[in-house]
Amino acid sequence: MKILRHAMLRAAARLVPSQERAEWLEEWSAELWYAQQSGVVDADRFCLGAFQDALWLRRHASQRAPRTASWLASPSRCLLFLAGLDAAALLAILPVPRPSAPIPLRAIFLLMGMACLILLATTRLSLGDYPASRSAPSLATRMRRWIFLAAKMALILAGMYAGLLLAASLGEKTRTAAVLVDALLCGSVLAFRWALHDQRRRCPVCLRLLTNPLTVGQRASWFLEWNCIELVCLRGHGMLYIPENPTSWFGAQRWQYLDSSWSGL
């Protein structure tokens, strides 16, 4: 049993951010030793709690340190990256013999529909609150944000189509083709999720990724108090507030436009 408990702790440790993992495992292993010695608490249940602790650390780390210094911060680079992936997929399927019959449209729509259904069931589709204000940009600028989202989706769909072409070339009834279609479905859902998440973390004016995350308020005392992660557009267009604990009065992320008086900063 002792081996199993240590295996549980090691499995939970995989969830902990790497820089904290060694110390975390040392603490839990030490406490497990005492739990087994004293016999006051159920050692198995004690080990199960390690997963909750590890998940909390993982979630906390991902919220505090989003990958803001990414190469994908620029919207054009982001689209270029997706286009590059599509081009790579097309190059990969070039040597593959073409399918004897064209892919029926219903197969494409079926895959898209299933991906959308899974997305609806597993992902928050809201992109947040962007309240109108005097500092809000023109309609044309605001439309750019939607065009950018549509372009990302279109490039993801193009990747899906390339994958379907590959699956079709393998033949309808082969096991590899079936596995490929399943993988394509999962990949599409993940790609759409990423597209939405990426869209939420971008400035609605310049479309660059927001940076400088800062925790406002205390997570341990969130009741009726402002408690969120604050991100800022480095070009001074505004600030984004993401609730750490979504509540009825602060459920979705909220954008605040900054007026021209901030431009000097």
Next chain:
Amino acid sequence: MIRMAGETKLSHTAAMILQALGAGHVYGLSVMEMTGLPSGTVYPAMRRLERDGLIRSQWESQSIADAGKRPARKYYRLTRAGKATLEASQKRYPLLAKLAPVAETGQ
């Protein structure tokens, strides 16, 4: 949730953990034993409290642990802000103090 006399607010779980730490139960396991809370609740709550500056953690000396032929433990103590928060919560909720009397010497 508890709203105290000051501006600081705590969850019941956090208040119980602060009370346990104030009473001298400085290890996660002993906090579990005292409060009856499971490990999956106690440890994440302590991480939050530490992040918010109400408690701080420290590893005991390896030489002491080696002398006792046991693994070194990480212990937690109240910070000044944590003590003030605990006192405020005890004034508002006297029953909290009955959970465990806080050590006279403090932490």
